Amino acid sequence: MVAEMMDTLRGLLREALAACFESGSLNSGEIPADIVVEVPANPEHGDFATTLALVLAKKEQKAPRKVAEALMAALRDRKEIFARIEIAGPGFINFFLTSRCWYGVLEEIARQGQAYGRQRFGAGKRVQVEFVSANPTGPLHIGHGRGAATGDALARLLAACGYEVQREYYINDAGNQMQTLGRSILLRCRELRGEKAAFPADCYQGDYIRDLAREALAEKGESLLSAPEQETIPLLTDFGGRKILAGIAADLEDFGVRFDRWYSERSLFERGEVQKGIDYLRAKGFAYEKEDALWFESTRFGDDKDRVMLRGNGLTTYFASDVAYHKEKFDRGFDRVIDIWGADHHGYIPRMKAAVAALGRDREDLQVILVQLVNLLRGGEPVAMSTRSGEFVTLREVMDEVGKDACRYYFLSRHSDSKLDFDLELAKEQSSSNPVYYIQYAHARICSINRKAAEEGIGQPATAAVDFSALSLPEELALTKLLARFPELVAAAGRALEPHRLTAYLQELATQFHAYYNRYRVVGEDPRTTSGRLYLVNRIQTVIANALEILGIGAPEKM
RNA sequence: GCGCCAGUAGCUCAGUUGGAUAGAGCAACGGACUUCUAAUCCGUAGGUCGGGGGUUCGAGCCCCUCCUGGCGCGCCA
Numbered sequence A: 001m002v003a004e005m006m007d008t009l010r011g012l013l014r015e016a017l018a019a020c021f022e023s024g025s026l027n028s029g030e031i032p033a034d035i036v037v038e039v040p041a042n043p044e045h046g047d048f049a050t051t052l053a054l055v056l057a058k059k060e061q062k063a064p065r066k067v068a069e070a071l072m073a074a075l076r077d078r079k080e081i082f083a084r085i086e087i088a089g090p091g092f093i094n095f096f097l098t099s100r101c102w103y104g105v106l107e108e109i110a111r112q113g114q115a116y117g118r119q120r121f122g123a124g125k126r127v128q129v130e131f132v133s134a135n136p137t138g139p140l141h142i143g144h145g146r147g148a149a150t151g152d153a154l155a156r157l158l159a160a161c162g163y164e165v166q167r168e169y170y171i172n173d174a175g176n177q178m179q180t181l182g183r184s185i186l187l188r189c190r191e192l193r194g195e196k197a198a199f200p201a202d203c204y205q206g207d208y209i210r211d212l213a214r215e216a217l218a219e220k221g222e223s224l225l226s227a228p229e230q231e232t233i234p235l236l237t238d239f240g241g242r243k244i245l246a247g248i249a250a251d252l253e254d255f256g257v258r259f260d261r262w263y264s265e266r267s268l269f270e271r272g273e274v275q276k277g278i279d280y281l282r283a284k285g286f287a288y289e290k291e292d293a294l295w296f297e298s299t300r301f302g303d304d305k306d307r308v309m310l311r312g313n314g315l316t317t318y319f320a321s322d323v324a325y326h327k328e329k330f331d332r333g334f335d336r337v338i339d340i341w342g343a344d345h346h347g348y349i350p351r352m353k354a355a356v357a358a359l360g361r362d363r364e365d366l367q368v369i370l371v372q373l374v375n376l377l378r379g380g381e382p383v384a385m386s387t388r389s390g391e392f393v394t395l396r397e398v399m400d401e402v403g404k405d406a407c408r409y410y411f412l413s414r415h416s417d418s419k420l421d422f423d424l425e426l427a428k429e430q431s432s433s434n435p436v437y438y439i440q441y442a443h444a445r446i447c448s449i450n451r452k453a454a455e456e457g458i459g460q461p462a463t464a465a466v467d468f469s470a471l472s473l474p475e476e477l478a479l480t481k482l483l484a485r486f487p488e489l490v491a492a493a494g495r496a497l498e499p500h501r502l503t504a505y506l507q508e509l510a511t512q513f514h515a516y517y518n519r520y521r522v523v524g525e526d527p528r529t530t531s532g533r534l535y536l537v538n539r540i541q542t543v544i545a546n547a548l549e550i551l552g553i554g555a556p557e558k559m
Numbered sequence B: 001g002c003g004c005c006a007g008u009a010g011c012u013c014a015g016u017u018g019g020a021u022a023g024a025g026c027a028a029c030g031g032a033c034u035u036c037u038a039a040u041c042c043g044u045a046g047g048u049c050g051g052g053g054g055u056u057c058g059a060g061c062c063c064c065u066c067c068u069g070g071c072g073c074g075c076c077a
Helices: A002-023 A052-060 A064-074 A099-115 A142-160 A176-192 A207-220 A229-254 A265-270 A273-283 A318-331 A343-358 A395-402 A404-412 A424-433 A435-455 A474-496 A501-519 A527-551
Strands: A048-050 A082-088 A092-097 A126-130 A164-171 A261-264 A287-290 A293-296 A307-310 A336-342 A366-371 A374-378 A420-423
Touching: A002 A048, A002 A064, A002 A474, A052 A064, A052 A092, A064 A082, A064 A092, A092 A099, A099 A474, A099 A527, A126 A142, A142 A164, A142 A336, A142 A366, A142 A374, A142 A395, A142 A404, A142 A474, A142 A527, A164 A265, A176 A207, A176 A229, A207 A229, A229 A395, A261 A265, A265 A273, A265 A318, A273 A287, A273 A293, A273 A307, A273 A318, A293 A343, A307 A318, A318 A336, A318 A343, A336 A343, A343 A366, A374 A424, A395 A404, A395 A424, A404 A424, A404 A435, A404 A501, A404 A527, A420 A424, A435 A501, A435 A527, A474 A501, A474 A527, A501 A527
Parallel strands: A126 A164, A126 A336, A164 A261, A336 A366, A374 A420
Antiparallel strands: A048 A092, A082 A092, A287 A293, A293 A307
């Protein structure tokens, strides 16, 4: 609605400007390619405003207000959509639409229902969002939770913009960290059987390793202790990795995140993809040998130094896997690939983009979203977070303490690329005044109004039966305008890849609704008013539900 | 040293990609339940947008510079 109206306004302004040139009231003779029409922050400045006169003033060598007057005189409101047009400030032209025009939005929302807000600009394009991708060497912690919430919301947002979205988890199951996992479990197995041996600092210290050791002994038997390490470590690596990954999947499931595909790094090796990636770059002439290693000439594509793919000891680097993996992603036919990384990996972006360019793709086909690490606090005191030391609070524990919806909202209400303090005590204490409950409460309240209406034998009014002139309050018009902006917001958030914009909107919508609710009765004496208000609040409910859906947060009917 | 990100109210953060008088939520104080849910509402306050310079009709946003903080700069992952 807002977007359509802006287009209409741009068209009218173009016509008016042409008419001015025709009549000679203006004479710069050139119609700007993009005329800026916007929604002013201050409602007193109209529903829409244009800066056209300000932009033209210099070329016209006239005062901006004079230019505005000429434009206004030439403007033809054929469809009678304007209640008022005025010139204000240095030369803004402000447009006020008729109420009836606005209330058309409510009909639109009723017609589209769950689809209201959906965009089409992504239609026909396939996008992949890869996120979390934590090593299966330990349970997910709070930082992974932020990545999970961000990636999932982004995937939902892009789907709402029309993209065909695939969610993928890349399992780093090939590196020597996995060997360390196997060794850690083996050492704990021996310990359980009374062997006294030092437990090295570079092994995983967490208690979950002892649990895995216990399970391994129960399932694999005592031969684990007698067989040579060359056999038992790979066995335990595999065993532990599978168990931990299953736990990760369960945690994510309960966090509301489900992946379409779990992609194993090891499978890249097994299918020869890593070698193929290296061969590809070599064949293209983007690789060279130096000091026993094979290098990718990433400086050719904007990186500040070249990168090793094949080490002197014959092993490939992590980067080689990543090149192969991203090559494979594009081979699968994705138009866009989005990686969500911890911000501490930001230094890898230039080399990854270089690889994408070397693979013959536009470097913008890969976008990396950085998620800053979460600073976990408990009662103001920092909590040490290290998988290796075993000192960490798991995502599971935080979910249990704080709740899934509150946790997701907390992560999603801030730009992903800014640091985040997550204080467990605070999150618990504030849970009753947490913004997520405020928003969900608005939704639940509307459900409650509907129950009340049903009790009194009042059903949902059909669009044709609603008299919009019954919605005569300024609050009702303001709410309607806010609802009208939702589709634009989805589009803007989708283009910017910033789901957090939705939380600010929801906060505003809930605030306006609660104020309205407290001041006026929806189900009241007058049937005409009741029906109009009932129609309005149910449209609010739809938009709240649709927005929460994009964030992956529940919309409860009762609280 | 170089690079990336950030610096906005006491605290935590938004700020519609350059528009008009910079906004929320917490925290503080005073009020509102005979009502469709008080997890709510109403009222009161808070600012050198890190500092300085520049670009223009107009800057929290763009450019330069300095300060502060986080992170990164491996043939680790």
